[in-house]
Amino acid sequence: MKIVMLNGQNHKGSTYHVGKLLIDGIAAEKQVAEFFLPRDLNHFCLGCYSCIEDETKCPYYTEKNAIMADFEQADLLVITTPNYCMAPSAPMKAFLDLNFTNWLSHKPKEFMFSKKAVVISTTSGMGANKAIKPVAISLSYWGISSIKKYGVAVQAMNWESVSQDKKAKIQKDIQKILKSLSGDAKPKVTLKTKFLFSIFSGMQKANMGSSKTEKKYWEAKGWLGKERPWKKKWQPKKKSYSSL
Template sequence: MKTVIIHGQSHKGSTYNIAHMLGEKIGGELAEFFLPRDFGEFCTGCTRCFLEHESKCPHYQKLSPITKAIDDADVVILASSVYVFHATGAMKAFLDHYGYRWMVHSPDGRMFTKQGVCISTAAGAGMGKTNKDMGDSLFFWGIGKIYKYGVGVMATDWESVSDKKRAAIDRKTTVMANAIKSRAGHVTPSLKTKAVFFGMHLLQRKGINERDKKHWQEQGWTGSKRPWKN
């Protein structure tokens, strides 16, 4: 299996350690990227990815190594510390660049058989909203199975996390890793994902714009073909 972790911060605190722990327990190949160190550009709102092609994005080349890692991975982990009850600005800026991949536009068919994980930590609260920030993108990319894990570590650094809390994290990541490995190779999207895809299928039969319409037609999705095994 191949796993990629996108860290929403460049330091190695609690969020990093939990995500990395999960990645190691999943096993196989592991690639990691740190934001904004490995990508820190803001979307300019030029809409060229929607109307022309993603390669027309002014940040396409800088983003391409991470995009390739996501496309090659079986498991995509998005990890972010809680910043004012939401994901980090670096994570949000990163995800903004993949709006063209949402199901309403030009989704990548490989996403529908992948597994995704959202991991967030805070000293206190805000994990639910932070995981939703990241989970929205995973869902609308079409990721077949999504897990969410938020932890209130009651500490500002990993070294200060209590032994009891660490033991609970170890148990949770083990259970999650085992679930991910058990589903490897036979992931199918949820009924909700399939329903949203079907709605977009009806929409794209007429088309929102020529770029999206052409993409759906080329994949055969405006007909009976689907990006997962029926």
């Protein structure tokens, strides 16, 4: 199994450790690529719309593409972000903003429809689920149907201070998520995803997209007709990972 772990902070805090518990619990042979924000992508979207016309024209394309190239390879995406003021961390929100063209309403990528994802957040008190929600929404609108969410209040400022009882409960919860992730079968594309795709296809046909370039993108893919990204057998480009 190929896994990408994208962390919404540079330090290895409670949220990171919960994500690692999940990855370490996967029994299958795995290859893991890890990224930390803002270390690996320290920019905010400028709103210049250069990416709508050509994604390589984004001023931060090189750093962004280094992450997305690994996303393309992955079977599972593990996204972690601590709760910052009832929201994802600023670097995580910036990452989502910088990839807004992946939304179904713009230029969705075929490989997203075959991914599984887990979004994890911890907080000392309240707000973990509020931090998870914007991330899960973006992933859903990228075309990912299988998204597991796990938020937990750890009542501590760091992993070392989390009580053993709390860690035991977290471990038990993680085991439940692992059971739901077992198996090599590709996730099924939900009716919701298919419905949204159909809506946005109609918008592109009616010239209601952000740019003529978007419509040309959809036309080239055959998506304004009967072709659908989840029906085509997609093969990722070869890329080496670190085996764990």
